[in-house]
Amino acid sequence: MTIQHYIFLAVALFSIGVIGVLTRRNIIIIFMCIELMLNAVNLLLVAFSKMHHLAAAAVDATTQAGIDGQLFVFFIMVVAAAEVSVGLAIIVMMYRNTHSVDVNFLNRLKH
Amino acid sequence: MSNLVYLVPLFPLIGFLINGLARNSLSKGLTGVIGSGVILASFVVSVILFLQVKDGHPVTVSLFDFISVGNLSIPFSFQVDQLSSIFLLIITGVGFLIHLYSTAYMHEESSAHYARYFAYLNLFVFSMLLLVMGGNYLIMFIGWEGVGLCSYLLIGYWFKNVDYSNAAKKAFIMNRIGDFGFLLAIFWMIQQFGTLTFGEVFAKAGEMDAGGVVLVGITLLLFLGAAGKSAQIPLYTWLPDAMAGPTPVSALIHAATMVTAGIYMIARSNILYTLAPFTQGVVAVVGLATAILAATIALKQNDIKKVLAYSTVSQLGYMFLGLGVGAYTGAVFHVMTHAFFKALLFLGAGSVIHAMHHEQDIRNMGGLKKHLSVTHWTFLVGCIAIAGIPPLSGFFSKDEILAAAFSANIAYWVIGVLGAVMTAFYMFRLYATTFLGKFRGTHEQEHHLHESPVAMTLPLIILAVLSAAAGLIGIPAVLGGSHELQQFLAPVFAGSAKLQEAHHLSHSTEYMLMGASVALAAIAGIYAISRFSKRPDLEEVEGFGKLLQNKWYVDELYDTIVVKPLRALSGFLNGVVERSGIDGVVNGVGKLVNYGGRQLRLLQSGQVGIYLLLMVIAALVLFIIQLFVK
Amino acid sequence: MDAKDVLITFPELLLWFPLISGLIAFFLKKGNSAKNWALVSSFITLAIGITSLFFLDNKYFNLNNVSYYWMPSIGSSFALKYDGMARLLCLLNAIAFPLVFLSTYRQNYKNSNRFYGLMLLTQAGLAGVFCAMDALIFYFFWELALIPVYFLSSIWGGERRIQATFKFFIYTFAGSLLLLAGIIYVYLHTPEQSFSLNSFMQANLPGAAGKFAFWLFFIAFAIKMPVFPFHTWQPDAYEQSPTGVTMILSGVMVKMGLYAVIRWLIPVFPAATAGFANLIIWLSVIGMIYASFLAWKQDDLKRLVAYSSIAHIGLMCAAIFVINESGLDGVMVQMFNHGVNVIALWIVIELIERNFGTRKISELGGLATIAPALTVFLVIAALANIALPLTNAFIGEFLMFSALFQHGKFVTAFALISIIFAAVYTLNMIQKVFYGELNSGISATPVLGKGAVTALAVIVIIIFVAGVYPKPMIQLAQDSVNLFFNRLKGL
Structure with missing residues (x-):
C-alpha cells in the first residue's frame, strides 16, 4: 500500500469528524467526532513515520529517523484520554443541569 | 574715578x-x-x-x-x-x-x-x-524692557480703575511689538557681527557696504523698536492713553525720558543708520508723518493732558525727522530741550489738576491766571519754548532740525513748519483756555483754588529757567554762537559725519528759514491767544473737527483690523481646532476602539456550533494561505 | 576626599534615597507624620543635590559614574552618569519637591502616606531618567516616573480626574510603547548587542531604518514634552491633577521629554535628526503661536498656565533641533528656570483656589486690594514667565531665540510673535484677577501660610539671582554641552 492510501483514509476520517462536529447537536456525537479527527491525525503520523523510517533505514539500518512521529501519537493519545475524562465530566454535569445533551442549550455561557 | x-x-x-x-x-x-x-x-x-x-x-x-x-x-x-x-x-x-x-x-x-x-x-x-x-545692545535692551515694565506699573498705578489698567496693558503690548523688532535686530547683529558691544558692532558695520540688505534690515528692525518705545506711527496710540497714570509719571516717563529712548537708541547707532540711507528715509518720513498727524489731533483735544500727550508724540516725530535727515545732534538737542519744557508743561498741568481737584477738562477751567500765578508764568514759558519762539530753548533745537530737513528735502521743511505752526496754535489754545478768560468750573472748585505747595512750584521754576536758557548751549554759528553741544557730542557722531556730505546753507537762506518759521508760529500763537481767551471751544464739534477730536478713529481702526480678528481667531482655535480638531481626533481614536469592540462582541454569540464553524473556517483559511503563499 | 573607592555615588544617592523613603512612607501613619517624613526626605535629597555641585571636577569621576552588571546576557548594565546636564535637572528635581511639599503643607490629603509615598517614588523615577546611561534602565525609570503620577492624579484629582488621567495615561503609555519598540529596534542593530548609550550611538541604522526608529523615539518624547499636535492631554491633566502633582508634572516631568531628545534622540540618530530638524522646528514654532492663542482664551487659571507652558516647551524643542551650542545651553538653562517659574505660578494659583474657592478668571477680580503680597508674587512669577530681562527665563529665551535665528530668520520672526502674545495673555490674566474692583463673590481675607510664602520667596530669589548672574548655571550646562557636540562631531 502506498502512502496515498493512508492519506485518503485519514482525510476521509478527518472530514467525517469535521462534518459531524459541525452538523450534530448531540454533544456526545460531537465528542466522538473529535476523537475521530484525532485518530485520523494519529493514523497520518504513524504512516508518515513508517515511510520516513523505511527510507532512512535503507541507507543506515540503525537509524532512528521517524521515531518522533510515533512519539507524537502517544502524546495525542494521552491528551485525548485526559480530554475525554474532563469532557465526559462536563457532559455529565451538563446533563444534570439541563437534562439534555444538546449543545445549543449551552449558549447561556455568553453572559 | x-x-x-x-x-x-x-x-x-x-x-x-x-x-x-x-x-x-x-x-x-x-x-x-x-x-x-x-x-x-x-x-x-x-x-x-x-x-x-x-x-x-x-x-x-x-x-x-x-x-x-x-x-x-x-x-x-x-x-x-x-x-x-x-x-x-x-x-x-x-x-x-x-x-x-x-x-x-x-x-x-x-x-x-x-x-x-x-x-x-x-x-x-x-x-x-x-x-x-x-x-552693549543687550544691556540697553534690559533697561528698555525695564522702563516698559515701570511704565506699565505706573500707568496702572490706580489699579482699581479698569480703564487705567487697560491703558497700561495697551502700552506694554505696543511696546512689546517694538521689542519684537529690537530683539530680531539683536539676533541679527549677533549673527552678523558676533558681538553686541557698541564699539565693535560699529567698527564691523563700518566695513560693510553702505545700503546693504543686512544693514537696512537691522536698522529697520531697530527702528520698529524705537517706534514702539517712542510712540511713532503705527505704534503711537498707547502714549495718549498712558496719561491715565499720575501726572508726574506722565511728565517723567511719557514726556521727558522714556519716550526718548528710541531717539537715544538711533543716535547711539547713528553709524548704522548713516550706512543705510533707505532706513533714514523711512525714519524721516515716519517721523514727519507722526509729527503732523499728532499735531492735527492735538488741535481739538479738550483734556489738558491729552493735548500735551499728542504734543509729545508730535515733538518726538520732529526728533525722528532730525535723525532721519542725519541731524543727530539736533535730535539730541531737541530731546534735551523737550525734556525741560515738556516736563515743565506736564508738571504745570499737574499743578492745575491738583488745584482743580482732579478736573482735567480745559472747558471747565479758564481764568486760572490770577489764582495760580507761579504755575501760570512757568506754563507760559513752557508754551513759548515749545512754540519755538526765540530766544527760548525750543527755537534753537527745532530750528536745527528744520534747517537740516530743508537741506535734505524742501518738502520736509514745508510740512515741518506746518506742524510747528500747529504746535504754536494748539499750545496757546491750551494756555488761553486754561489760564485766560473767565473761570468756568463749579463754584466749589473756585472756592478751593490755590497755588500748589513749594515742593511743586520749585521744580516748576527750575524747569522754567532751564526751558528758557537751555538753548544757549546750542546757538548755531549763523547766530554768532559756537554750538557747544555739537562740539561736545562730535566724537559720538564722528563716524557718521565723515560719511555725510556736509550741507552748508548760506546764511541768508538760514535767516530766511528761521524768520519764516518763527513768524508763522508767532502769528498762530497770537491768533490762538486772542481767540481762545474770549471764545473757548465749548460746543461739540462737527465735521472735520470731530474727526480730529476722535483721533482720526485710529484706535477704532486698530480694533477692527487687528484686535477683533485676532480675538476671533483665538476663539476659533480654542473652540473648533483644539476641541473638535486635534482633541476630536484623539477622542475619535478612543471612540473607534470602543465602537469596534462593541461590534466584534456580537460574534461572541454563545452558540457552540458557530464557534466550531468559525474554527474550522479559520483552519481552512490558514491551510489555503499556507498552500498558496510562500 | 579620595574618589578611588567610594561607598556610594551621587546618582545612586539621588535615586535610592527618595525610592526607599517613598517605600517607607507607605507604612507610616496617615496625616502629618507622612507629610513631615516627605518634607524631611526631600530636604535631604536637596542637600545631596547641592553638595553634588561641588564635586563636578573630573577627578571625582568615581563619585559621579556607576555601572553594575544587571542583565549581562542581553547586554544591559545598571549604568548611571551624573554630568552637567543631569546635574542641572537633578537639581531642579531636588528643588521642586521641597517647594511642592512646603507650599502644599496646609493641604490635607486623604491617605497622605500613600500620596507622599507615590510622590517620592516619582522623584526617584525622575532622577533615574536624568542619570540613566543604559536604554533599558532609562525606560524602566521613564515608566517608574509615569505610573505613580497616574495614581496620584486619578485618586486625589479633581472632578473629571478619571477621564483626564485616563487620557494622560493612554497618551503617554502609547508613547512609551513606541519608545520600547524603538529601543528594541535599535538594540538589534547595535554592534555588540548592548543597551548602553555608547553602543546605541554606534548602531548601524542606515537611511529608512534610522528614520523609522527616529520617529518611534521622537513621538514618545514629543508626547511627553508635549509638542503640538500631541499636547491635548496636558491641559486636562494639569487641570484635574491635584496642584502638587501638577507642579511636578509641568515643573519637572515635561523636561524628561526634552532631556531625552538631547540625550537619546540626537546622538543616536544624527542623520535623521538633521533631515527632520526643519520640520520639527516649524512644528514647534506653530505650536508656540497656537498655544499662545489658546492661552488667551482660557478662563481656568490652570489651563492658561498649561497652554503657556506648551508655548515655552515649543521654543525649547525648536531650539534643541537647531543643534547649536548656545541654543543648547539656553535650553538647559531654560529647562531649570522654566521649572522653577512654573512652580511659582502653580503655588499662587493653588493659594488663590484655596482661599477663594475658584480658579476661574471670570469669578475673580480685584485681588490686589485684599492680597497685595499674593499680587506681588504672581506679577513677578508671571513676568519671569514671559521672560522679562533680569529674570531667569530671559537668559534661556534669549539664547534660544538667538540660536533659532541662525537656523532661519523667518521662523524666528514667526516664533517671536509669541512674546507679544505672551504679554497679551499674561497681562490680561493679571488685570482680570488682580486689578479692578473686588469681585462681589469674594469676601475672605486670604491666608497664605508660612510654607507657601517661604517657597515663593525662595523662588523669587532664584528668579533674580539666576537672571542677573546666570554665569554659574550656564557654566554647569556648558561643559556637558561641549562634550555633547564633540561626540556628535566625532561620529
Missing part, C-alpha cells in the same frame, strides 16, 4: 528696594526723602561723570560676564560717553525734580501706596539709567 559709574544706577536700585520691601512700615515723609534722595545722589554722581567726560575721558566699565556662551560674550558693562552723559544729566536731573514734585502731588495716597509709587519711580530711573549707560 571710573568706579563711580556703577553708583549711578545703584542709588535708585537701593531706593527701590527700600521703598518696595519696607512699604508697610515707612512713613510718607521718610519714603519721600529716600525716594528723592537717591535720585539726587545719582544726579550728583552724574554731574561728576559729566565733568570727567567733558575733559575727554569717556569710561567703559565691565562689571561681570553676563552671558558668555561659545564665542559669544556679552559683558554686563556700562559705557559713559558724551551722549550717555547728557542723557544721565537729563534723567537724574529732571527725574529728581519730578520726584520732589511727587512728594507733594501724591500726598493724598495712603503710605503703603505712596511707597509703592516711589518704588516704581525709582525702579524706572534705575532701568532708564541701564538703558542709556549700557555698553
Whole structure:
C-alpha cells in the first residue's frame, strides 16, 4: 500500500469528524467526532513515520529517523484520554443541569 | 574715578528696594526723602561723570560676564560717553525734580501706596539709567524692557480703575511689538557681527557696504523698536492713553525720558543708520508723518493732558525727522530741550489738576491766571519754548532740525513748519483756555483754588529757567554762537559725519528759514491767544473737527483690523481646532476602539456550533494561505 | 576626599534615597507624620543635590559614574552618569519637591502616606531618567516616573480626574510603547548587542531604518514634552491633577521629554535628526503661536498656565533641533528656570483656589486690594514667565531665540510673535484677577501660610539671582554641552 492510501483514509476520517462536529447537536456525537479527527491525525503520523523510517533505514539500518512521529501519537493519545475524562465530566454535569445533551442549550455561557 | 559709574544706577536700585520691601512700615515723609534722595545722589554722581567726560575721558566699565556662551560674550558693562552723559544729566536731573514734585502731588495716597509709587519711580530711573549707560545692545535692551515694565506699573498705578489698567496693558503690548523688532535686530547683529558691544558692532558695520540688505534690515528692525518705545506711527496710540497714570509719571516717563529712548537708541547707532540711507528715509518720513498727524489731533483735544500727550508724540516725530535727515545732534538737542519744557508743561498741568481737584477738562477751567500765578508764568514759558519762539530753548533745537530737513528735502521743511505752526496754535489754545478768560468750573472748585505747595512750584521754576536758557548751549554759528553741544557730542557722531556730505546753507537762506518759521508760529500763537481767551471751544464739534477730536478713529481702526480678528481667531482655535480638531481626533481614536469592540462582541454569540464553524473556517483559511503563499 | 573607592555615588544617592523613603512612607501613619517624613526626605535629597555641585571636577569621576552588571546576557548594565546636564535637572528635581511639599503643607490629603509615598517614588523615577546611561534602565525609570503620577492624579484629582488621567495615561503609555519598540529596534542593530548609550550611538541604522526608529523615539518624547499636535492631554491633566502633582508634572516631568531628545534622540540618530530638524522646528514654532492663542482664551487659571507652558516647551524643542551650542545651553538653562517659574505660578494659583474657592478668571477680580503680597508674587512669577530681562527665563529665551535665528530668520520672526502674545495673555490674566474692583463673590481675607510664602520667596530669589548672574548655571550646562557636540562631531 502506498502512502496515498493512508492519506485518503485519514482525510476521509478527518472530514467525517469535521462534518459531524459541525452538523450534530448531540454533544456526545460531537465528542466522538473529535476523537475521530484525532485518530485520523494519529493514523497520518504513524504512516508518515513508517515511510520516513523505511527510507532512512535503507541507507543506515540503525537509524532512528521517524521515531518522533510515533512519539507524537502517544502524546495525542494521552491528551485525548485526559480530554475525554474532563469532557465526559462536563457532559455529565451538563446533563444534570439541563437534562439534555444538546449543545445549543449551552449558549447561556455568553453572559 | 571710573568706579563711580556703577553708583549711578545703584542709588535708585537701593531706593527701590527700600521703598518696595519696607512699604508697610515707612512713613510718607521718610519714603519721600529716600525716594528723592537717591535720585539726587545719582544726579550728583552724574554731574561728576559729566565733568570727567567733558575733559575727554569717556569710561567703559565691565562689571561681570553676563552671558558668555561659545564665542559669544556679552559683558554686563556700562559705557559713559558724551551722549550717555547728557542723557544721565537729563534723567537724574529732571527725574529728581519730578520726584520732589511727587512728594507733594501724591500726598493724598495712603503710605503703603505712596511707597509703592516711589518704588516704581525709582525702579524706572534705575532701568532708564541701564538703558542709556549700557555698553552693549543687550544691556540697553534690559533697561528698555525695564522702563516698559515701570511704565506699565505706573500707568496702572490706580489699579482699581479698569480703564487705567487697560491703558497700561495697551502700552506694554505696543511696546512689546517694538521689542519684537529690537530683539530680531539683536539676533541679527549677533549673527552678523558676533558681538553686541557698541564699539565693535560699529567698527564691523563700518566695513560693510553702505545700503546693504543686512544693514537696512537691522536698522529697520531697530527702528520698529524705537517706534514702539517712542510712540511713532503705527505704534503711537498707547502714549495718549498712558496719561491715565499720575501726572508726574506722565511728565517723567511719557514726556521727558522714556519716550526718548528710541531717539537715544538711533543716535547711539547713528553709524548704522548713516550706512543705510533707505532706513533714514523711512525714519524721516515716519517721523514727519507722526509729527503732523499728532499735531492735527492735538488741535481739538479738550483734556489738558491729552493735548500735551499728542504734543509729545508730535515733538518726538520732529526728533525722528532730525535723525532721519542725519541731524543727530539736533535730535539730541531737541530731546534735551523737550525734556525741560515738556516736563515743565506736564508738571504745570499737574499743578492745575491738583488745584482743580482732579478736573482735567480745559472747558471747565479758564481764568486760572490770577489764582495760580507761579504755575501760570512757568506754563507760559513752557508754551513759548515749545512754540519755538526765540530766544527760548525750543527755537534753537527745532530750528536745527528744520534747517537740516530743508537741506535734505524742501518738502520736509514745508510740512515741518506746518506742524510747528500747529504746535504754536494748539499750545496757546491750551494756555488761553486754561489760564485766560473767565473761570468756568463749579463754584466749589473756585472756592478751593490755590497755588500748589513749594515742593511743586520749585521744580516748576527750575524747569522754567532751564526751558528758557537751555538753548544757549546750542546757538548755531549763523547766530554768532559756537554750538557747544555739537562740539561736545562730535566724537559720538564722528563716524557718521565723515560719511555725510556736509550741507552748508548760506546764511541768508538760514535767516530766511528761521524768520519764516518763527513768524508763522508767532502769528498762530497770537491768533490762538486772542481767540481762545474770549471764545473757548465749548460746543461739540462737527465735521472735520470731530474727526480730529476722535483721533482720526485710529484706535477704532486698530480694533477692527487687528484686535477683533485676532480675538476671533483665538476663539476659533480654542473652540473648533483644539476641541473638535486635534482633541476630536484623539477622542475619535478612543471612540473607534470602543465602537469596534462593541461590534466584534456580537460574534461572541454563545452558540457552540458557530464557534466550531468559525474554527474550522479559520483552519481552512490558514491551510489555503499556507498552500498558496510562500 | 579620595574618589578611588567610594561607598556610594551621587546618582545612586539621588535615586535610592527618595525610592526607599517613598517605600517607607507607605507604612507610616496617615496625616502629618507622612507629610513631615516627605518634607524631611526631600530636604535631604536637596542637600545631596547641592553638595553634588561641588564635586563636578573630573577627578571625582568615581563619585559621579556607576555601572553594575544587571542583565549581562542581553547586554544591559545598571549604568548611571551624573554630568552637567543631569546635574542641572537633578537639581531642579531636588528643588521642586521641597517647594511642592512646603507650599502644599496646609493641604490635607486623604491617605497622605500613600500620596507622599507615590510622590517620592516619582522623584526617584525622575532622577533615574536624568542619570540613566543604559536604554533599558532609562525606560524602566521613564515608566517608574509615569505610573505613580497616574495614581496620584486619578485618586486625589479633581472632578473629571478619571477621564483626564485616563487620557494622560493612554497618551503617554502609547508613547512609551513606541519608545520600547524603538529601543528594541535599535538594540538589534547595535554592534555588540548592548543597551548602553555608547553602543546605541554606534548602531548601524542606515537611511529608512534610522528614520523609522527616529520617529518611534521622537513621538514618545514629543508626547511627553508635549509638542503640538500631541499636547491635548496636558491641559486636562494639569487641570484635574491635584496642584502638587501638577507642579511636578509641568515643573519637572515635561523636561524628561526634552532631556531625552538631547540625550537619546540626537546622538543616536544624527542623520535623521538633521533631515527632520526643519520640520520639527516649524512644528514647534506653530505650536508656540497656537498655544499662545489658546492661552488667551482660557478662563481656568490652570489651563492658561498649561497652554503657556506648551508655548515655552515649543521654543525649547525648536531650539534643541537647531543643534547649536548656545541654543543648547539656553535650553538647559531654560529647562531649570522654566521649572522653577512654573512652580511659582502653580503655588499662587493653588493659594488663590484655596482661599477663594475658584480658579476661574471670570469669578475673580480685584485681588490686589485684599492680597497685595499674593499680587506681588504672581506679577513677578508671571513676568519671569514671559521672560522679562533680569529674570531667569530671559537668559534661556534669549539664547534660544538667538540660536533659532541662525537656523532661519523667518521662523524666528514667526516664533517671536509669541512674546507679544505672551504679554497679551499674561497681562490680561493679571488685570482680570488682580486689578479692578473686588469681585462681589469674594469676601475672605486670604491666608497664605508660612510654607507657601517661604517657597515663593525662595523662588523669587532664584528668579533674580539666576537672571542677573546666570554665569554659574550656564557654566554647569556648558561643559556637558561641549562634550555633547564633540561626540556628535566625532561620529
